[in-house]
Amino acid sequence: MRLKRLELQGFKSFASRTIFSFEDGITAIVGPNGSGKSNIADAVRWVMGEQSYSSMRAKTTEDMIFAGTRTRAKLGMAEVILVFDNTTGWLPLEYSEVSVGRRAYRSGENEYLLNGARVRYRDLLDLFGGAGLARSNYTVISQGMVDAALSLRPEARRALFEEAAGVTPQLRKREETIQRIAEAERNLQRVADIIHELEPRVRSLQRQAERAQEQAILRRDLTELQRIWYAYQWQNLSSRLARAEVLLEECAQAVVTLQGRAERLEDARRNVAAELQAAVQAHSHLTEQRTTLNDRIVSLRRDSLLASERIKLYTQQLQGAEQDIRMAESRLRVVLDEAELAERELLDEQSALELSRNALVEARQAQAHSETLRRDLSQRVGRAQNALNRVVTALAAIEAQLTQSKQHLLELERDASGGAARLNGLKEETSALRAQCSQLESTLQAQLAQQTEARTRQQVLEADLVQHQQSLADLAQAQRQAASQVEALQSRYELQQRLRQEMPGYHPGVRSVLSASSGLKGLLGTVASLMQVLARYEEAIEAAAGPRLQHVVAQRWADAEAAIAHLKKSGVGWATFMPLDTLRARPALQVTPEAGVHGTASSLVRYDAALQPVYEMVLGSVVVVDDLPTARRLLHRWPNASLLVTLAGETVQPNGVLSGGTRRSSSTLLAQERAWRELPAQLDAARAGEAKAQAALTEALEAQKLAQTRITEVAEQIAGQQQAIDEQRAALSQAEHHLRQREADLDWQSERRTRDLSELDKLHREIERLADELAQQKSQQEAVQTELQQASQEAVSFDESPRQQLAALETRTAILERTLESQRTLLASHRASQEQLQAQQQAKRMQVKELESAIAAQQAAHRQLEASLAETAQQQSELRAQLEPLSEHRTALESELRNTERAQLTLQSEQGEARLELDRVRQTLEQYQRELAALQNELEGDLHITLPANSAPQQMHLDLKVGQATLPPLSALPAGLEDQLRSLKATIRRQGDVNPEAPAEYAETNARFTFMRTQEDDLRSAIASLREVIVELDALVEHEMLATFKQVRQWFSTYFNMLFSGGSASLYLTDPEHPSDSGVDISARPPGKRTTSLSMLSGGERSLTAVALIFSLLQAHPVPFCFLDEVDAALDEANIFRFRDLLRSHASDTQFIIITHNRRTIEIAQTIYGIAMGEQGISQVVSLKVDG
DSSP states (O other), X not given: OEEEEEEEESBTTXXXXXXXXXXXXXXXXXXXXXXXXXXXXXXXXXXXXXXXXXXXXXXXXXXXXXXXXXXXXXXXXXXXXXXXXXXXOOSSSSOSEEEEEEEEETTSOEEEEETTEEEOHHHHHXXXXXXXXXXXXXXXXXXXXXXXXXXXXXXXXXXXXXXXXXXXXXXXXXXXXXXXXXXXXXXXXXXXXXXXXXXXXXXXXXXXXXXXXXXXXXXXXXHHHXXXXXXXXXXXXXXXXXXXXXXXXXXXXXXXXXXXHHHHHHHXXXXXXXXXXXXXXXXXXXXXXXXHHHHHHHHHHHHHHHHHHHHHHXXXXXXXXXXXXXXXXXXXXXXXXXXXXXXXXXXXXXXXXXXXXXXXXXXXXXXHHXXXXXXXXXXXXXXXXXXXXXXXXXXXXXXXXXXXXXXXXHHHHHHHHHHHHHHHHHHHHHHHHHHHHHHHHHHHHHHHHHHHHHHHHHHHHHHHHHHHHHHHHHXXXXXXXXXXXXXXXXXXXXXXXXXXXXXTTSOHHHHHHHSGGGOOOSEEEETTTTOEEOGGGHHHHHHHHGGGGGOEEESSXXXXXXXXXXXXXXXXXXXXXXXXXTOOOOOOOOOOOBTTEEEEGGGGEEOOGGGHHHHHHHHTTEEEESSHHHXXXXXXXXXXXXXXXXXXXXXXXXXXXXXXSOOSOSOOHHHHHHHHHHHHHHHHHHHHXXXXXXXXXXXXXXXXXHHXXXXXXXXXXXXXXXXXXXXXXXXXXXXXXXXXXXXXXXXXXXXXXXXXXXXXXXXXXXXXXXXXXXXXXXXXXXXXXXXXXXXXXXXXXSOOHHHHXXXXXXXXXXXXXXXXXXXXXXXXXXXXXXXXXXXXXXXXXXXXXXXXXXXXXXXXXXXXXXXXXXXXXXXXHHXXXXXXXXXXXXXXXXXXXXXXXXXXXXXXHHHHHHHHHHHHHHHHHHHHHHHHHHHHHHHHHHHSOBOOTTSOGGGOOOBXXXXXXXXXXXXXXOTTHHXXXXXXXXXXHHHXXXXXXXXXXXXXXXXXXXXXXXXXXXXHHHHHHHHHHHHHHHHHHHHHHHHHHHHHHHXXXXXXXXXXXXXXXXXXXXXXXXXXXXXEEEEEEOTXXXXXXXXXSOHHHHHHHHHHHHHHHHHHXXXXXXXXXXXXXXXXXXXXXXXHHHXXXXXTTSEEEEEOOOHHHHHTOSEEEEEEEEETTEXXXXXXXXXX
């Protein structure tokens, strides 16, 4: 056998369903302290029947159930299941796979399961005990057990060896046998006391009974004569009174019946009215709730749509602001570049201007020196020079402006060429992005449609799951009810078995001859037990057969004689026998069933054909009718009938004598026999019902699991679809973002290209204008130069170089000053543009932040509104489901109330008429009673009995206890009746007073006395048998104990030497002369030490010694699997290797699951489970399969 699986759900820290699968060999379970590792060992102890909560670190059943955390609610049930591979047949069951489970509820109730079916706790113990897996055995070994193996006293340590010897069931049986002996001895003492009390009373009652029987005969004769004498006087009045009383009874019964119907109708009306009121209130309450929910749904939908529109508006504004920011950033970069270029050019112009101004100062100083030399020519030369200066200046300005315009033209043409390329590229990229966005939008819509379909399928599956859960709850309730019914029927069946053996209701003699211990043969059973009677005929057949029901049917005359001899010898009692070989019965009476007549009693029962003479003799001449009026009417139809019986058990003899009344006991012999026959079929049907309910429950569980699996699959599909949708939306958003960027860039580039082309056209026209103006200035310059040359030739003697240099410098300085002013104006313009763009950018960024916050707030509000809307819609669906059946139920109740009220009105009319008839009959009856009073007084004075005036003479009972008699109908008095009366009265007076109850008391007391004698003998025999059982058990236990002790001692010495690499150890009995009561002690000598007591060993030596003992016990009594809970905790690095080798050597025969912290132990495991405390208070599991 092998342990395949351990399943936990709701047990201690394992809140969710957790499954541990175990392979052959060694499995390690690791994890930090407090993670719940030891809870696994506790679960194995618990499911195998452990009842001591302290050994599982708990106090009550509730401690076994997950207690909940701050984020997870507590559970109501804990369940642990062990699944075994039973292909080797280790467990005594015909299944290749066996599951054993245990459940606990917070109410304290525990359930035990075997292959999913509920069993008793004792059945579980017997199963494991028969397989050598008792709950206290070596299936779970903890560190505490290892320490206790050495710390126990020798007498307590003996229990370990008893478990290893497998004699725990025998010891438990021995304890039970001792308890049974003690109980039997107590019962024997009580029986002896009762016999001592009964013996003198039996002798006294026997004498009293003889006198009472003699006087009873005389009084019976006297009463019969007196009844005959008074009958003649009584007959006329009693017959009229009887008829009136019958009529009164019928009227009273009619009134009572009508009153009962009225009360039932009123109760029904009140119940229906109350139920209708409750239904109306419930309907109104649910309608108000539905109206409130409808209003809430409308409000939530309106708020949800408003939030969606706000999100769209804010999103559009956000996208526009982000686009403005990007355009501003692009423009800012261009302005920054232009400002930087203008600033560099300004610095260059300032440097050149400074140099020109310095040169100009020097030239003016030189000019001052030569000014006195050319005064005469100053006006002419000055005018000429001025003109030339103006022309040169204008020419220089035009040339500078023309050069700047050409340079600007080149830049614009270069930018225009690049801008066209960029514009074409942006157009192509924009078209591609638009196509990508369209494709992404189509894909997104398709995914959204698929997700909507999946969500619809999920809602349908969740609705199915709710139905499955409700059906599962109903089926679980039905299964529990079926199991309770089986248990109740099983208890009844066991009770009937005991009653069948004890035969209550039968005479002691009948019980004695039919008991198994009598050894008699040929006795088939009693008349009651050999026939089958319908329940409706039981009272009639019981009355018809009477005491003959206890007659014993025998095969032969000799069998009956042997039974009578047995009764004489035992002195138990008396019995009547009906031998089939000598029995002669008249043919059964021929009765044709008709209204009120059911037939002969023998035709209404079933029996074996061979027993026909018995039942024809007992029941063949008895006719079964409905009631006494029918019997009175048909009294003389069948002259050969011996008796007429009614269905109520009343009897009428052919001579008119009838019997009836109330029976003392409702449990008759026939009812007992019927219960005994019907119970097995009822029990089988109940078991079949339980199996069917269990199968339906299992099927419902599978359906629920399948529905849950499908919901999980759909949820995973929806999650995957949602992830794809989110990714698609992100891709679409990114593509749209890129598209907006490219469209903005395209617009800006188009605008810039238009602006550049316009400026380029202007520059072309400006360059043409400047070229014309330059040509004009050059012509004017040539004329001025000619005039200046003429003046200069005249003043040739003068030095003209200072003047020329001064003029050139002045011209250059003027040009540089104008250029510098232009550059400053351009730089100021660039700075202003930069500040304006930065301010716009900052404002847009603030707007983006505000819009993002607003979108986040609206999205959170939208999600909350959608959740509230879904919850409210669910509540609305639930209310609608509740309202529909409630409305139908209310309509049905209103109809039922109207019908009930109409029936009440009809019944009230009938009641009035019945009461009037009752009053009339009562007046007539009172008149007859007054006439009968005088005669009744005479009867009471003479007979000391009461003749009821409400019955006809032939229908009155004789009951000495209450003094009622029946007078026979007579037309004349017999001769000599009065003389006989006087003689009998005189004889009775001479006898004096006697105890009339003495015969019955004697019979009852003597039967009890005989029964007690039998019980005393049975108890003495039982005690002797139980003492023999104890002797046999002691011999068996001693033999198995000694054999196991020898094996364990041998293996202990071997393992000790192996673990310590030397030394010696041994086990010995503390009382070898009495091994059955002896304890077990240990001597150990580690290498290099003297033999010493266990208390002198170090901690590591004690651990190794205990491990040697434990593995010796396992070797002597192998178990298919074993849980070791941190047994290696006290071993050091060197000893752990020896422990591992020992573990490996046993792993081929025993499946080890070890809970450990030691990394060396973990290295030899084929499978590793890690336990961690993921959430506070909840253990989580991860598994690892080690290759090789």
